[in-house]
Amino acid sequence: MQALPLATIAFVLYIAAAVWQGMTLFRRVPPRRGMVRLIAALGLLLHIPVVVMLINQTPGLLPGFTTSATLLMAVVVNVLLVASLFKPVLNAGIALFPLAGVALIFATWLPSQGGHTGLTPGILIHATSSALAFAMLAIAAVQAVLVGLQNQALRHHHIRGIVQSLPPLTTMERVLFELIWAGVALLTLSIASGLIFLDNLFAQHLVHKTVLSIAAWGIFTTLLVGRYRFGWRGMRAVRWTLGGGLLLVLAYFGSKFVLEIVLAR
Template sequence: MQALPFATIAFVLYVAAATWQGMALFRRVPPRQGMVRLLGALGLLLHIPVVVQLMGQSPGLLPGFTTSATLFMAVAVNVLLIASLFKPVLNVGIVLFPLAGVALITATWLPSHTSQTGLTPGILLHAISSALAFAMLAIAAIQAILVGLQNQALRHHHIRGIVQSLPPLTTMERVLFELVWAGILLLTLSIVSGFIFLDNIFAQHLLHKTVLSLGAWVIFTTLLIGRYRFGWRGMRAVRWTLGGCTLLILAYFGSKFVLEILLNR
């Protein structure tokens, strides 16, 4: 299978879905959530075989930076499409869909290094929970950006445009914390399974991931405690969510990016 044509078509579908949803958000076109989901789902259907091929070309079991990024993006898009059936989160696709498309195109062009490891059920549990945790918290981060924009607009009494198209701020914040709750539960499972099933989670090649993941867990847990104990909301919730997600991105992709992209190792 030629990966590039599939990746290119998926990219176009993702951008089309994001563009329509963005124009609907700014009230330039009527909302068509079913069409947006369909475009995103078609993009995902082309995304998945490219990921499978990229992982099949890898000699090891742990994919490198570009393959990992496009794999995690596929999981995130899938989670978003399913969650959008039950929660008003489809606006997250304005950012997530193009990122998934860019990751997919990049993965087909740039080589991805791999590393060997024994794949056991425990390690598989750790990998799946890590991917789902990242997907859920990445969606939460984009939701937090929308909450921040909405909060600032309301503070400055800008009640037209994007504010009119988004759900009420209380609903947006409730969905944000529901996403964080789901993400922290998955992140907890990822960390616990890592301690149980990985030989040495504080080994040199895993130390940064362990420390940063624990740091992200502390940030998200503190946010949830602050929410339900002290009523944290608004921009404080936005900042804590984005801070935790930043640590998580560095944990999952930081060293891979430095070694493979910057140092070409």
């Protein structure tokens, strides 16, 4: 079984789910949340075996840049689909489904180098909590963009378009902070387990990941404290969320991208 055909079909399914949900957001088609979930879930079912094949082709136990990206996006899609059963977060798929498809296509085309480490229970805890933290905070970042658009539209008294399709702003903000709370809890576990269980950070090029992850943790934690103590919301919450999300992306992919794609090491 070759990876590229499966990746291509998954890409098409992800795009189809994102397009329908996007058209729903702009009130061009009726909402079909169950259909969108089903299409994206079919994409995920094809996504997973491709990830397995890519990991099996990777030397060592730590996947390289492209494989790591598509593995993380599989986790993001999975978490989003499950969370959408309980919270109004399916609109985040408008951005995240295509990103998952693009990551999958790139992973099948670009060679991905691997690292070498022993897979211990401690490292497994670190890897799992890291992936789940990234997923939660990636969904939070897209949710923040929607909150920002909704906030700006209401501020300018534009009550048509996406404002009519989204839940009330108070609900959107509540869900945003619930995602951040969950993401920060998982990120805390990720950082703590990394500091405890990962040896020789310099040799594994993980210093920058640790520093940037701690910086992102600081931004998200400050936002949560500001929300609790001072009632931070609106565009301030959006900016802090996107700032923390950007640092987290750099933490997870920065050195891998430079070493493997730019320097080809």
